[in-house]
Amino acid sequence: MLFAIGISFTDWLLVDTPVWRGLAHYRTMRSDAAFHAALRNTLYYSAASVPLAIALSLGLALLLNRRWAGMSVFRTIFFVPSLVSGVAVVLVWGWLFNPRYGxxxxxxxxxGLPQPGWLSDPRWAMPTIILLGVWSVGGIVVVYLAGLQNVPTELYDAARIDGAGRWQMLRAITLPMVSPVTFFLMVMVTIGSLQVFAPVYVLTEGGPRNATLTLPLYIYQNAFRFQKYGYAAALTVVLIVIALALTLLQLALARRWVYYTGWSGR
Structure with a gap:
């Protein structure tokens, strides 16, 4: 990180001596339309994919936590996709959503329904990428399952004796008891969402019309396509600052809703 910060104040082609540019790269960002699009798309992807991934994972974990016959098989089915190479998943996704033969x-x-250009239409490209991100939630489901299985069964037994229903137990017992897991996953998934690269690089290369251009992809383009290493480093610093700011915000808000045994932030 310190290296990136240092390089962000220079022009450097790796083989020559860095030339000091001061804040020039950061000033360039103010008028860089591609940067604005990348920033907007990255935040949009994060804001949409994180809540969807967390909610879907919790819902699946609640279903898979039931004591039904053959449940271990279903748990394996949901987890296996997370073991597949990310690029392989992206390629399969591209085939599924190909507008001509998908x-x-x-x-x-x-x-008899309309057939959108999922990856060629600016209106649909980013939602399609978001769906891909949400689909790969197997690892998150496993973490939630571990958290759910650590909830003391005595709490549910006492709630049933008091006449509590399933929704009441979910709201008063399950969600508070797994809130530390939810908080951990929110932080990790948020940071991961800010680093989205493979789907947009393989499927759209940031198009159409920069509709899926993200900061990691724009950093890659500036560094390895345009050889603007100083500007790429400055973009990296901005991305790190955004990730740090969002993490600190989540930490500050955690005291309002995260419950730990013997202590509640609320």
Whole structure:
């Protein structure tokens, strides 16, 4: 990080002596339309994918935590996709959502429904990338399962004796008891969402019309396509600052809703 900060104040081609530029790269960002698009898209992706991934993972974990016959098989089915190479998943996703021969549009066409250009239409490209991010939640589900299985069963037994229903137990017992897990996952998933790169690089390369251009991809383009290493370093610093700011914000808000045994932040 310190190296990136230092390079962000210079122009450097790796093989020559760095030339001091001061805050020039940071000033350039104010008028860089591509940077504005990348920043907006990155925050949009994070704001949409994180809540969806957390909510979906918790819902799946609650279902998989039930004591039904064959449940271990279903747990394995949900976890296996997270072991597949990220690039392989992206390629399969690209095939599914191909506007000409993809399975999704094939199904929509058979039902007489419109067939969007999922990755070629600026209106649909980023939502499609978000769906891909939300789909890969197997690892998050496993963490939630571990948290749910650590909730003392005595709490549920006492609640049933008092006449509490499932929704009441979910709200008063389950959610507070797994709130530390939720907080941990929110921080980690948020940081991960700010680093989204493979889906947009493989599927759209930031297009169409910068609709899926993200900060990590823009950093890559400036460093390895345009050889603007100083500007790429400055963009990296901005991304780190955003991640740090969001983490500190989550830490500050955690005291209002995260519950620990023997202590509640609320």
């Amino acid at each position: 399975a999704v549009n094939g199904l929509l066409g058979s039902l």
